[in-house]
Amino acid sequence: MYQKMFLFICLSFALSCVLFIVSLLLASHDPYYEKMTAYECGFEPFQDARNKVDIRFYIVAILFIIFDIEVAFLMPWLVNFVYLGTQTFWLMIFFLAILALGFAYEIVKGALDW
Amino acid sequence: MFFWILKQILYFLALIIFVLLSVAFYVLLERQILGHVTRRQGPSTVGIFGLLQTIADALKLLAKESVFPRSINTIVFLFAPIFTCGLALANWVVIPFGNGWAIADFNLGVLYLLALSSLSVHSIIMAGWSSNSKYAFLGALRSAAQMISYEIAMGLILLSVILLSQSLNLTDIVMAQYNVWFFIPLFPLFLMFLICILAETNRHPFDLPEAEAELVSGYNVEYSAVGFVLFFLAEYNNIIMMSAFTAILFLGGWNVPFYSFWFFGDGILRNIFESYLWPSLFFSIKTILVMIFFVIIRTALPRYRYDQLMRLGWKIFLPLALAFLIIYLSILKLFW
Numbered sequence: 001m002y003q004k005m006f007l008f009i010c011l012s013f014a015l016s017c018v019l020f021i022v023s024l025l026l027a028s029h030d031p032y033y034e035k036m037t038a039y040e041c042g043f044e045p046f047q048d049a050r051n052k053v054d055i056r057f058y059i060v061a062i063l064f065i066i067f068d069i070e071v072a073f074l075m076p077w078l079v080n081f082v083y084l085g086t087q088t089f090w091l092m093i094f095f096l097a098i099l100a101l102g103f104a105y106e107i108v109k110g111a112l113d114w
Numbered sequence: 115m116f117f118w119i120l121k122q123i124l125y126f127l128a129l130i131i132f133v134l135l136s137v138a139f140y141v142l143l144e145r146q147i148l149g150h151v152t153r154r155q156g157p158s159t160v161g162i163f164g165l166l167q168t169i170a171d172a173l174k175l176l177a178k179e180s181v182f183p184r185s186i187n188t189i190v191f192l193f194a195p196i197f198t199c200g201l202a203l204a205n206w207v208v209i210p211f212g213n214g215w216a217i218a219d220f221n222l223g224v225l226y227l228l229a230l231s232s233l234s235v236h237s238i239i240m241a242g243w244s245s246n247s248k249y250a251f252l253g254a255l256r257s258a259a260q261m262i263s264y265e266i267a268m269g270l271i272l273l274s275v276i277l278l279s280q281s282l283n284l285t286d287i288v289m290a291q292y293n294v295w296f297f298i299p300l301f302p303l304f305l306m307f308l309i310c311i312l313a314e315t316n317r318h319p320f321d322l323p324e325a326e327a328e329l330v331s332g333y334n335v336e337y338s339a340v341g342f343v344l345f346f347l348a349e350y351n352n353i354i355m356m357s358a359f360t361a362i363l364f365l366g367g368w369n370v371p372f373y374s375f376w377f378f379g380d381g382i383l384r385n386i387f388e389s390y391l392w393p394s395l396f397f398s399i400k401t402i403l404v405m406i407f408f409v410i411i412r413t414a415l416p417r418y419r420y421d422q423l424m425r426l427g428w429k430i431f432l433p434l435a436l437a438f439l440i441i442y443l444s445i446l447k448l449f450w
Contacts, residue, residue: 001219068232071266103432112429
């Protein structure tokens with residue numbers, strides 16, 4: 001089954017590569033100086049586009065890591081929820097409460113205000 | 115071994131050709147609906163009712179010249195569309211179209227789909243960064259932040275579905291909905307999930323990455339011809355995949371409503387209807403309904419502002435999804 005999946009993923013990447021390469025080979029190529037500038041409303045680009053990034057994007061990315069790990073962490077527990085006892089239930093509620101506290105702190109601190 | 119590989123390649127082609135065709139016809143459907151909602155005709159020239167319009171467009175784009183600007187990082191720039199499209203097509207390996215009709219009946223299907231949608235953020239960042247254009251860069255940043263925000267809400271909603279079905283396997287999730295489809299017990303989460311998939315696929319009213327008025331076209335401004343085709347293909351492919359995913363998670367997958375009504379005859383005829391025809395037909399109908407929902411929303415609603423979008427994702431959906439999860443957990447524990 002894993003071999004099937006691996007083969008399927010390889011094939012889907014191969015198909016995209018084939019599409020890309022075939023089109024590159026078939027289409028005409030006639031590049032000149034003006035055509036090869038980055039799009040900026042008809043001007044020559046003023047400066048390099050890789051400017052400073054708003055810090056909030058980083059905060060969102062960091063929060064994403066925390067919550068995504070939390071989702072991944074809850075999944076195996078939820079799958080076995082029926083077989084596990086009350087103690088694990090309260091432990092997880094405790095974990096979620098800590099997480100909710102942290103989340104409330106973020107909101108109060110204004111980390112999520114745009 | 116050789117024949118096994120050949121067989122898998124045939125399976126792959128049989129699936130992907132229909133996926134690509136459905137992308138073509140979905141674009142046509144979208145343009146027709148958009149046209150008729152605004153009292154225009156929609157595509158009507160190429161083929162009957164414009165049936166060949168998208169295919170003609172795709173062929174035209176594939177035959178166009180690819181322009182590579184001077185300021186790009188060539189390798190990343192070339193790799194990004196291939197990566198996007200490959201990831202989008204790789205989603206289909208775990209989607210079951212009927213009982214046991216998946217290429218791989220993977221035990222961690224839900225996790226696999228989440229992982230792929232996380233990975234597709236990378237391709238957007240790659241495209242935007244390597245283009246070295248201001249619009250592309252801003253569009254990529256916005257798009258990435260939006261996708262990861264809504265992925266968390268989506269993950270938390272999925273947790274409730276996993277709780278009810280007790281499995282990460284998509285076939286098992288559908289099997290668990292044999293008696294009652296999950297959109298009834300999880301109705302608020304179903305609505306939230308519909309909004310999340312709109313944001314996750316960067317569609318209206320959350321299509322801020324490609325807000326035409328401000329960012330021209332977002333992270334794929336610099337892509338022409340085949341690069342654009344691959345991004346376009348991946349986007350629509352993701353929409354169809356998400357619709358199928360919604361149908362599997364909430365609308366009962368291939369389960370048939372009013373079960374005994376649809377079956378007649380006995381022996382082989384009944385067997386054909388019961389195990390092949392109706393399940394796949396109903397699965398397609400549910401998927402198409404969600405796909406039409408995407409289009410209707412696009413015609414009906416204006417675009418969100420970016421701060422509203424982030425507020426909705428982080429301050430409303432995330433706490434709500436978490437709260438619903440805890441409520442469902444507690445109810446289960448209480449009455450077990």
